[in-house]
Amino acid sequence: MMFTGIHDDVRPQLEELTIDRDRPLVITDADEVLFNFMIGLEDFLKSLDLYFDWSSFALSGNIRRIADKEPIDQMEIGVLLSNFFDQRCAVLPAVDGAAEGLASLRDHAQIVVLSNVPPKHAGKRLLGLKDKGMDFPLIANIGSKGQVVRFLTEGLNAPAYFIDDIPHNHSSVNEHAAHVHRLHYIADPRLSDLLGPAEHSHSRLYNWPEISAHIIRHIETGEY
Ligand SMILES: [Mg+2]
Structure with missing residues (x-):
């Protein structure tokens, strides 16, 4: 089978x-x-005299200069994010209950982290995962996630689950790997409040105890 939508830096x-x-x-x-x-x-933006204005679920248009409240250009966002991952991704705080949730899932399933961290910063993301007690394999992805999820689940004789905050990632997985159970979760309550359930997710969940219980129940009973 062809996986033409998978980036050359992701396939290996x-x-x-x-x-x-x-x-x-x-x-x-x-x-x-x-x-x-x-x-x-937000902490990183403050160090650059910038802020996030929380008017929508997007970085574009919402990162503004403290001095004149003007948004920075789309071009600048790419550079800013790359610098952010370089400098901060090894030390980001872990979401409450995430490590415990994954630890409880580990008895029932294998776990892979699929992150759109730039591949050149994957080592730092791995350090952060290990440091927070989440020592699982990482795929540093580029672009949409559906084809990668299809690749990972090809020939799997057991259920698969996908957890993500971004709606278009759920749409992409629905398009390319519709058999995968898709759970929509946004950890930051301020961000979560800006968005309803992703159209192509099966369930919107609100904390890690809910997520792990939901998946374990489904593995054990085949039901949500
Ligand atoms: Mg995300």
Whole structure:
């Protein structure tokens, strides 16, 4: 089968990963699922005399200069985010209950972290995961996630679960790997309040105890 939508820098990471085809698989995002991305970003923005204005679920248009309240350009956001991951991603705070939730899932499923951290900063993301008690394999992805999730779940004889905060990632997984159970979770309550359930998710959940209980119940009974 062809996976033409997978970036050349991502494919080798996938080929290195060993997936047990007979064990349930949990594929979890990192930012705003395992790590408090927004808390870290706000702190980083402050150090640059910038702020986030919380008017929508997007970085674009919401990162503004403290001096004149004007948003920074789209071009600048890319550079800013790359610097943010370089400097902060190893030390981002963990979401409450995330490490405990993954630890409880570990008895029932294999776990892979699928994060759109730039691959050149993957080592720092791994350090952060280990430091917070979430020592799981990481795929540093580029672009949409659906084809990667299809690759990871190809030939799997057990249920698979996808956890992410961003609605278009759920749409992409629905398009390319519709058999995967999709759980929508946004850790930061301020961000969560800006968005309803993702259109292509099965369930919107609000904390890690809910997420792990939901997945374990589904693995054990086949029901939500
Ligand atoms: Mg995220």
